Amino acid sequence: TRPVVAVVGRPNVGKSTLVNRILGRREAVVQDTPGVTRDRVSYDANWAGREFVLVDTGGWIAKAEGMSAHIAEQAEMAIQLADAVLFVVDAKVGLTDEDEAVVKVLRRSGKPVVLAANKVDDERVEAEASSLWQLGLGEPYPVSALHGRGSGDLLDALVKVL
Numbered sequence: 209t210r211p212v213v214a215v216v217g218r219p220n221v222g223k224s225t226l227v228n229r230i231l232g233r234r235e236a237v238v239q240d241t242p243g244v245t246r247d248r249v250s251y252d253a254n255w256a257g258r259e260f261v262l263v264d265t266g267g268w269i270a271k272a273e274g275m276s277a278h279i280a281e282q283a284e285m286a287i288q289l290a291d292a293v294l295f296v297v298d299a300k301v302g303l304t305d306e307d308e309a310v311v312k313v314l315r316r317s318g319k320p321v322v323l324a325a326n327k328v329d330d331e332r333v334e335a336e337a338s339s340l341w342q343l344g345l346g347e348p349y350p351v352s353a354l355h356g357r358g359s360g361d362l363l364d365a366l367v368k369v370l
């Protein structure tokens with residue numbers, strides 16, 4: 209059976225955009241308003257001959273309440289059900305408390321994690337991506353989900369842990 213990859217990260221970091229980039233088509237809903245993808249949505253994907261299931265999740269909100277709690281629950285559930293996690297951070301914004309909250313859950317899960325430093329649309333943001341080594345999740349892969357920059361290296365790293 210195909211391994212399952214959960215795409216997690218706080219709202220608006222570009223998870224759905226990255227999912228579409230990997231799929232090569234616009235299927236996941238991208239919105240300028242955070243928190244639009246409320247539930248887990250699965251897609252069949254492949255890279256370098258390796259097939260896997262990609263699960264787009266709603267964003268992650270620390271100390272969440274109401275609808276946000278539901279989103280966080282879905283993301284945590286997605287991690288539990290996944291074989292590997294694609295953790296997406298916004299390199300332009302840098303780390304936030306919400307990111308740290310996800311990292312805690314990722315550490316607890318013991319699942320293999322590939323770290324995507326998204327919104328690195330050009331080399332000027334590359335230094336920001338390097339600072340993500342401090343998370344202790346291994347190499348941060350700078351990508352632009354919007355333009356496709358770096359997505360090949362990210363996917364190579366992802367299929368290696370599957």
Ligand code: GDP
Nearest residue numbers: 219220221222223224225238239327352353354
């Ligand atoms: P999600 O909430 O994590 O699923 O984020 P979305 O995929 O819905 O994207 C949120 C916003 O970030 C949208 O306006 C996207 O167009 C934008 N975005 C996503 N990826 C990139 C990127 O690589 N570069 C830039 N500049 N914007 C991006």
Ligand code: MG
Nearest residue numbers: 223224237245
């Ligand atoms: Mg989304």
